[in-house]
């Protein structure tokens with residue numbers, strides 16, 4: 224005689240909630256109806272869904288990075304550095320996550336991409352306002368990058384507010400000054416909406432910190448968190464330009480820039496110049 228089929232496991236017998244009429248469910252809490260209906264491919268190309276989801280997930284992680292960076296900056300300004308370290312470590316890990324995500328996109332070949340690239344029109348990552356907000360918040364200030372956002376009122380004023388505010392590095396330098404380091408007035412009173420210029424007094428302060436970590440442990444830890452962040456951010460830029468070269472070569476970008484040539488130029492950006500320069504003096 225054939226054995227009786229085993230009874231399928233029913234999680235309800237373990238007390239699992241199976242009915243959600245009138246109560247908040249997983250999908251309600253996470254707004255999945257909105258998130259999962261926001262993928263609208265413009266072509267029939269198989270790879271367009273990958274392209275859309277790759278960008279949408281990146282934007283979600285960038286949203287979290289901005290949230291944590293803003294809090295970290297405020298904590299440093301309030302001399303509450305320990306909780307800021309935790310957040311800066313998290314932001315570096317977010318970038319590590321974004322860096323790994325390139326491996327998924329890299330499975331898209333030039334042949335795949337050309338099947339839907341035309342559908343993208345003139346849209347481009349160059350117009351990512353969250354990406355620009357991260358750049359501004361960590362100190363890469365460039366007013367010219369505001370222009371693609373002029374046509375969106377709410378976004379423009381939000382981004383302009385971040386551009387006009389102190390960057391993460393400005394706050395670190397002010398912290399050095401509050402801890403008794405002789406930081407030049409020119410740096411402390413600088414126009415924070417302008418690109419940061421490396422300064423000798425800041426370099427000397429970091430040298431002092433690194434020569435005696437035990438005495439300046441919090442500042443030393445902050446410096447290493449900043450370098451760690453910039454390290455991961457550089458890797459993101461490098462992964463991006465390499466993927467772009469692999470997929471479109473030296474074609475002009477849909478956003479109108481020279482493409483790979485423009486992106487390679489961005490690899491030269493240094494966010495925390497003295498923190499890199501002073502390593503040669505230790």
Ligand code: HEM
Nearest residue numbers: 277281347348349351354467470476477478479480482489
């Ligand atoms: C096959 C995939 C991709 C290609 C071919 C590509 C291509 C490009 C190109 C050519 C530019 C220069 C601006 C332009 O003229 O369009 C650019 C900029 C940009 N892309 Fe991508 N991209 C890709 C994937 C991504 C992904 C996954 C993201 C993640 C959000 C992203 C975010 C950005 C950002 C933020 C910029 C502005 C960079 C800056 O101004 O420094 N891109 N991309």
Ligand SMILES: N[C@@H](CC(=O)c1ccccc1NC=O)C(=O)O
Nearest residue numbers: 343346347348349475476477478
């Ligand atoms: N700039 C890309 C297009 C592109 O990658 C893109 C287009 C729309 C939305 C996001 C994009 N990703 C990053 O730039 C290109 O020139 O092919």
